[in-house]
Amino acid sequence: MRQKGVAFPWRKMATQQRRPPAPPSPAHLSPDSETVDEEIIPNRRQPGLMIPDLFTQLPPVRDVLVTETSQVQDETVELCLPLLSGESEELQYNEHGVPPLDRERHVKFLHQCLGQLPGRFVAADASRPWFLYWCLSALTMLGEDVTPYRQSLAATARSMQNDTGGFGGGGRQLSHMATTYAVVLSLALVGGDETYEVVDRKAMWRWLCSLKQPDGGFQVCLGGEEDIRGAYCAAVIISLLRLPLELAPESLAYTGDGSVNLLTGVGDYVRRCQTFEGGISGQPNAEAHGAYAFCALGCLALLDHPGRSIWSYLDVPRLIAWLSSRQYAPEGGFSGRTNKLVDGCYSHWVGGCFPLIEACLNSTSGGCGAPAADDPAIAAASSKRLPPADESLFNREGLIRYILCCCQDQTKRGGLRDKPGKMSDAYHSCYVLSGLSSAQHQWVLDEPEPEATQQQLKGQAEGLVPEKTAGEGTLSSSPLSSLPGGEAVWAVLPYLDGLRIFDNTDRVRPIHPVYAIPQQSVRAMREYFRARPGF
Amino acid sequence: MPSKRKPGKSEASGASKPSPQPTTTTTITTTSATPPPIPPTPPSDDTQTVLDRAKSRSAASRPLDALLHQNGGALSALSRQDQFAWLAARIASRLAKRPAVASLTTTAGAAAVARLSCGGGPKTLKEVWKVVNELSLPLRVAGTTCARKRGYYRNGEGDLRVKDFEARWEKKVVVSCLAVESRCFRDRRERERRGHKEEKTREQVIVTEQEVLEETRRRKEMAALRRELYGGGVGKDGRLATDPEWDDVEPVVLEEPEGALAAIAYPADYAEAMAYLRAVMQAKEYSERCLRLTEHIINMNPAHYTVWLYRAANVFALKLSIPDEVAWLNRVALANLKNYQIWHHRHLLVENYFPTIASDPSTLSSFAAAERSFLQQILSHDTKNYHVWSYRSYLVGKLNLFGDADELAAIEAMIDDDVRNNSAWSHRFFLVFSNPAHASPGFAATEADPKVPAAVVDREIEYAKEKIRLVPQNQSGWNYLRGVLVKGGRKLGSVEEFAGGFVKGLGEGEEAEDVLSTHALDLLAEIYAEQGDKEKADLSLTRLGQKWDRIRMGYWEWRRKCLEAPA
Incomplete structure (x- = not known):
C-alpha cells in the first residue's frame, strides 16, 4: 500500500x-x-x-x-x-505529486500480450519475437516470475528457428538479427537448461558469419540493410551464447589469413555512425537518434571494457552533450532526436546510455587507457582526461516523474505508453520500465586488469590465447569464444542520492545495462554455455 | 417460434424466385363508395429495373396508401368507409405477421389479439376481417424502396434490368454450387494427405485423376464466373485455393505449437496467402504470380521483411522494369508512411538499376529528379521520417548529388518551412561536408577536415547564423554552427561576438541578466574555456544549471568539473 x-x-x-x-x-x-x-x-x-x-x-x-x-x-x-502538476483527477498522487506504479494492471496487460493476439495484429506477424521479449522483460522488471513460460517459450522459439541458423519473425520467415536478439534474450529471461538448448549455436554462428560485412558492420538479415542495430544485436548474441569469433570461410569478410574475425571493424563502424551533433545515427551519414545511441554504446561495451572501448571510438564529450540535450523540461522525459518530442521509450534508449557513459567516465583506466584504434587523432583525443560522473548526469527525478505521471495508461487496459493521448503497447511497456529501472538504480563497473585484457584482446584477434575472465575466476575452455566486454563485472545498487519521490514499493528490478535483462539471467546463460566448448 | 416474415424479406424471396406477377396483389372490387384506387402500373417492358419493380410491387400491395397519398396524406380527407378500410388493412397486415397469434380461435385469444393490434375488443377484430375479405386487401405487404438503403442490392444491382438481374442471380447460384463441390474436393484431398479412410468402405481415401481433372475444370469455370460477376476482385476466403492459376501449388500450412506465445489469430485470407508464399519460396519460384502474391501480402502486412526480400528477388529474376516497380512502390509508400521495409526495397532497386544507367547522364538526371520529387512529396506528409531521410542520404551518395543545386535548394526550402526540422539540417551537413569533391575520407564527423575550402565554411557559418537569428533557442541551428566550426577547423571563439549577442548581463543580478538562448550560453562556456577563462566559463555553466536550463543541472555541474580537469 x-x-x-x-x-x-x-x-x-x-x-x-x-x-x-x-x-x-x-x-x-x-x-x-x-x-x-x-x-x-x-x-x-x-x-x-x-x-x-x-x-x-x-x-x-x-x-x-x-x-x-x-x-x-x-x-x-x-x-x-x-x-x-498534480491536477489530474485520475491520478492518486503522493506528497511529491507522483502517482504509484500500477503494477497490477500493467502485469495483466503484459500477460495478455503474450496470449492470443487478435487478427488486427497481423502487421506484427514479422515481429512476434519482440512481443516475447518486451512482455517477459517488463514482467520480470515488475517482479513477476516468468519461469512458468519456459515450456511454451521454448516451443514458440523452436517454431521460429531456421535450420540455416537464427530466428525469424515466425515459422519459415527469414532469420533476422532483431528477432534473433529478441528470442535469445527471451530464452535467457525464462532460463533453464532445456530452454537454452533450443538454440542451434553452430548454425547461429554460420548465419552470423554470413551477415558480417567487409566494412565491419552486420546486415540485419541476408540481403537486408546494414545498420548499427545489426552490430549491437550480433555482439549481444555472440556474447550470451559464447560463440566463437572466427569467421567461416563463406563469410564476405573472410580474408583467409585470420586477420579478420566476427568483431573486427565493428568499433570503426560504430565510429562512422557518430554525427556532427555528437549523437549516433542508424547508419553512417544519417541523423543522430536515441535508439541507435544505445545500440552503439551497448555494442562498444561488449567489444571491450567500456572504460576503454567507448573512449577509443567515440567523441565522448559531444556524445554526452547530445544525450543530455535529449531531456526536456517541464516534461522530464527524453526525446529521440534534436527538436523532436519526448517519448517514453527513450527512457531506455537514451536513459539507458547513462550507466554506460558513467562507467566510461568513472573508469580509472578510462581517459588514459591505451586506445584500441590506431588512429593518432583518436589517441590524442582519448589522452584528454574527463572528470568522473559523481552525480547523475541526467535528471533522474524528471524522468521518474514523466514515467509515473505521463506514461501509465489510465484506463483499465493498463500498460505503459509513449506520451499522454497515446495507446499503451508492449514495446513502450518494456522500454518505459527499463528506463524507470535505470533511473532508480546505479551501476558500478569493476576495473579491468589492463595488461591481461590487452593481451587477451590481441590473443583473441589472432585466435591463439585462451581468454581470461575477469571476476569470474575460471578459464574459458573455449579458446576463441566470447567478448572481453561481456566479462565486465557490473554491480548494481538502488540509487539513493537526493530525494526519493516515488514510494519504495514502486522500485522495479534492475536490469543489466548492456543486455537489458536481469544480471542473473545473463550470468546463468553465459555460465551454461561456458561449460559447452565448441558446438 | 412462428416464422417471422418481414416485408423486406418477402420482397427478397420474390427477387430470388422471380415470378411474373406479384401474387399478393389483387384488384379491389367492392361496394366502396370511392372507386378503389388503382396503383399506376409500371410498364413491365424490358427497361424496368429491379428497383422499379420493387417500388411498383410495394405500391401495388398498398392500394389504400396511394389513395391516402392522393388526398394529401390526411386520413380525415377520406370517406369513413375508406378510413376504416385503410385501418383494417394496417391491422390485418400486422396480424398477418404474427400468424400463430392471429390463428387463435378462442375468444380470450381473439380478444388479446384485438387489444394488441388495435386496442379494440373481439368485435372490432371481426369487423376488420370482414372489411379485409370484402375488399380483398393484400395481407402481406411488399417492402418499400428502403431496400436500396439497406444495401440489399449491392454493387448497383438495383439498377439492372430485371432480365439481367435474374441472369446474374442464376450465375451466383452456379458459383455457390461449384464452391460447395470444390470444398468437398479439397476436404477429400486433405483426408487423402492425412491418410484417412473412407467411412463406409474403410478403404484409403484416394483422389482419382478424374476428380482432379474435374476440379481443374470446376475452378476454371468458377474463376470465369467470378470475374464476370465481380470483376477483378474476388471474395475473401479461398482466394488462392480456388484459383486455377495456383492449382499446382500445394500450400505449406504451418501450425503453431501448442501454447505458442503471442500467437496471432490470422484472418483467413492472410493465413492462406502465407501458406502459398511458403510453398513458392521453398520452390524458389520467381514468376508474375509470385509478384502478385507478394503484393497481396504486403497490402495486408507491409512490415513483412521476408515478403519484401522475396519480392525484390522476383523483380530481379524476372528482369522487370525498375521504373515500373518504383512507381508501384511509390503508391505503397504513400499508403504506409511509417513503414521502413519499403525503403530498403527501394535501396535494393537503386543498387540494381544504377549500373544500367550510370553511363547515361540524361536518364540519370531524370531519375534523380523523379526520386527527389517523390521524396519531397512523402516528406511533406511526415517531415522528419527517419527512414526517408536515411534513404535520401544514401541516394545522394549513390547518384553523387552532393553538388546538385536542386538538392541543396530543396533542403533550404524545407528549413525555411520549419527552421527547427533537424532532419533537414542533418542532411544539409551531409551534403556539404561529405561531398567527395572536397571532403577527405576517413574523418569522423566531429573532427576537423583540413580539405574543406574556407569559402564553404564561411558560407555555412553565415547560413547558420542567419537562421539562428530567427529563432535563437533552436538547437538545430546551434548544433549545425558548432559542427561547421569544428569541421572547418575554426576556433569556437570566432563566433564569440555572435553568441554573446544572445546573453546579456550574465551574473549581474536577476534584473540585468537575460538569456535568449541557452545554446548560446553553452557555446560561450566552451569558448571561455578554450580561451582559458575558467571563471567566466564556470559562471556560464553555473547559471545554466541554476536558472536557464535546470533540467540538465547534472550535466552542467559535470561540465564545471571538466574545467578543472587537466587538459
Missing part, C-alpha cells in the same frame, strides 16, 4: 548534507548548488504537493516564431502539464 509522509533516513541525511542552511520549506534538492532559483511552490489546486516548479512551468527561454515543430511541442507540454 501507499505510505505517506514517512521520513526515510537517507533522505534526511541527504537533506542535511546538501542544504546546511535548513530552508524553511521542504526544498527540492539540487546537487552542488547552494543558490538555486527553484522554489517548491505549493500547488494552488492541489495544496500540499511538493512539486518543483521546473515540472509545472514552461521553460524560461522560448522563441516567438511558430513552426510545425514548436506547435507539436507546445501541444505535448500542454498534455503533460496537468498530469505533472
Whole structure:
C-alpha cells in the first residue's frame, strides 16, 4: 500500500548534507548548488504537493516564431502539464505529486500480450519475437516470475528457428538479427537448461558469419540493410551464447589469413555512425537518434571494457552533450532526436546510455587507457582526461516523474505508453520500465586488469590465447569464444542520492545495462554455455 | 417460434424466385363508395429495373396508401368507409405477421389479439376481417424502396434490368454450387494427405485423376464466373485455393505449437496467402504470380521483411522494369508512411538499376529528379521520417548529388518551412561536408577536415547564423554552427561576438541578466574555456544549471568539473 509522509533516513541525511542552511520549506534538492532559483511552490489546486516548479512551468527561454515543430511541442507540454502538476483527477498522487506504479494492471496487460493476439495484429506477424521479449522483460522488471513460460517459450522459439541458423519473425520467415536478439534474450529471461538448448549455436554462428560485412558492420538479415542495430544485436548474441569469433570461410569478410574475425571493424563502424551533433545515427551519414545511441554504446561495451572501448571510438564529450540535450523540461522525459518530442521509450534508449557513459567516465583506466584504434587523432583525443560522473548526469527525478505521471495508461487496459493521448503497447511497456529501472538504480563497473585484457584482446584477434575472465575466476575452455566486454563485472545498487519521490514499493528490478535483462539471467546463460566448448 | 416474415424479406424471396406477377396483389372490387384506387402500373417492358419493380410491387400491395397519398396524406380527407378500410388493412397486415397469434380461435385469444393490434375488443377484430375479405386487401405487404438503403442490392444491382438481374442471380447460384463441390474436393484431398479412410468402405481415401481433372475444370469455370460477376476482385476466403492459376501449388500450412506465445489469430485470407508464399519460396519460384502474391501480402502486412526480400528477388529474376516497380512502390509508400521495409526495397532497386544507367547522364538526371520529387512529396506528409531521410542520404551518395543545386535548394526550402526540422539540417551537413569533391575520407564527423575550402565554411557559418537569428533557442541551428566550426577547423571563439549577442548581463543580478538562448550560453562556456577563462566559463555553466536550463543541472555541474580537469 501507499505510505505517506514517512521520513526515510537517507533522505534526511541527504537533506542535511546538501542544504546546511535548513530552508524553511521542504526544498527540492539540487546537487552542488547552494543558490538555486527553484522554489517548491505549493500547488494552488492541489495544496500540499511538493512539486518543483521546473515540472509545472514552461521553460524560461522560448522563441516567438511558430513552426510545425514548436506547435507539436507546445501541444505535448500542454498534455503533460496537468498530469505533472498534480491536477489530474485520475491520478492518486503522493506528497511529491507522483502517482504509484500500477503494477497490477500493467502485469495483466503484459500477460495478455503474450496470449492470443487478435487478427488486427497481423502487421506484427514479422515481429512476434519482440512481443516475447518486451512482455517477459517488463514482467520480470515488475517482479513477476516468468519461469512458468519456459515450456511454451521454448516451443514458440523452436517454431521460429531456421535450420540455416537464427530466428525469424515466425515459422519459415527469414532469420533476422532483431528477432534473433529478441528470442535469445527471451530464452535467457525464462532460463533453464532445456530452454537454452533450443538454440542451434553452430548454425547461429554460420548465419552470423554470413551477415558480417567487409566494412565491419552486420546486415540485419541476408540481403537486408546494414545498420548499427545489426552490430549491437550480433555482439549481444555472440556474447550470451559464447560463440566463437572466427569467421567461416563463406563469410564476405573472410580474408583467409585470420586477420579478420566476427568483431573486427565493428568499433570503426560504430565510429562512422557518430554525427556532427555528437549523437549516433542508424547508419553512417544519417541523423543522430536515441535508439541507435544505445545500440552503439551497448555494442562498444561488449567489444571491450567500456572504460576503454567507448573512449577509443567515440567523441565522448559531444556524445554526452547530445544525450543530455535529449531531456526536456517541464516534461522530464527524453526525446529521440534534436527538436523532436519526448517519448517514453527513450527512457531506455537514451536513459539507458547513462550507466554506460558513467562507467566510461568513472573508469580509472578510462581517459588514459591505451586506445584500441590506431588512429593518432583518436589517441590524442582519448589522452584528454574527463572528470568522473559523481552525480547523475541526467535528471533522474524528471524522468521518474514523466514515467509515473505521463506514461501509465489510465484506463483499465493498463500498460505503459509513449506520451499522454497515446495507446499503451508492449514495446513502450518494456522500454518505459527499463528506463524507470535505470533511473532508480546505479551501476558500478569493476576495473579491468589492463595488461591481461590487452593481451587477451590481441590473443583473441589472432585466435591463439585462451581468454581470461575477469571476476569470474575460471578459464574459458573455449579458446576463441566470447567478448572481453561481456566479462565486465557490473554491480548494481538502488540509487539513493537526493530525494526519493516515488514510494519504495514502486522500485522495479534492475536490469543489466548492456543486455537489458536481469544480471542473473545473463550470468546463468553465459555460465551454461561456458561449460559447452565448441558446438 | 412462428416464422417471422418481414416485408423486406418477402420482397427478397420474390427477387430470388422471380415470378411474373406479384401474387399478393389483387384488384379491389367492392361496394366502396370511392372507386378503389388503382396503383399506376409500371410498364413491365424490358427497361424496368429491379428497383422499379420493387417500388411498383410495394405500391401495388398498398392500394389504400396511394389513395391516402392522393388526398394529401390526411386520413380525415377520406370517406369513413375508406378510413376504416385503410385501418383494417394496417391491422390485418400486422396480424398477418404474427400468424400463430392471429390463428387463435378462442375468444380470450381473439380478444388479446384485438387489444394488441388495435386496442379494440373481439368485435372490432371481426369487423376488420370482414372489411379485409370484402375488399380483398393484400395481407402481406411488399417492402418499400428502403431496400436500396439497406444495401440489399449491392454493387448497383438495383439498377439492372430485371432480365439481367435474374441472369446474374442464376450465375451466383452456379458459383455457390461449384464452391460447395470444390470444398468437398479439397476436404477429400486433405483426408487423402492425412491418410484417412473412407467411412463406409474403410478403404484409403484416394483422389482419382478424374476428380482432379474435374476440379481443374470446376475452378476454371468458377474463376470465369467470378470475374464476370465481380470483376477483378474476388471474395475473401479461398482466394488462392480456388484459383486455377495456383492449382499446382500445394500450400505449406504451418501450425503453431501448442501454447505458442503471442500467437496471432490470422484472418483467413492472410493465413492462406502465407501458406502459398511458403510453398513458392521453398520452390524458389520467381514468376508474375509470385509478384502478385507478394503484393497481396504486403497490402495486408507491409512490415513483412521476408515478403519484401522475396519480392525484390522476383523483380530481379524476372528482369522487370525498375521504373515500373518504383512507381508501384511509390503508391505503397504513400499508403504506409511509417513503414521502413519499403525503403530498403527501394535501396535494393537503386543498387540494381544504377549500373544500367550510370553511363547515361540524361536518364540519370531524370531519375534523380523523379526520386527527389517523390521524396519531397512523402516528406511533406511526415517531415522528419527517419527512414526517408536515411534513404535520401544514401541516394545522394549513390547518384553523387552532393553538388546538385536542386538538392541543396530543396533542403533550404524545407528549413525555411520549419527552421527547427533537424532532419533537414542533418542532411544539409551531409551534403556539404561529405561531398567527395572536397571532403577527405576517413574523418569522423566531429573532427576537423583540413580539405574543406574556407569559402564553404564561411558560407555555412553565415547560413547558420542567419537562421539562428530567427529563432535563437533552436538547437538545430546551434548544433549545425558548432559542427561547421569544428569541421572547418575554426576556433569556437570566432563566433564569440555572435553568441554573446544572445546573453546579456550574465551574473549581474536577476534584473540585468537575460538569456535568449541557452545554446548560446553553452557555446560561450566552451569558448571561455578554450580561451582559458575558467571563471567566466564556470559562471556560464553555473547559471545554466541554476536558472536557464535546470533540467540538465547534472550535466552542467559535470561540465564545471571538466574545467578543472587537466587538459
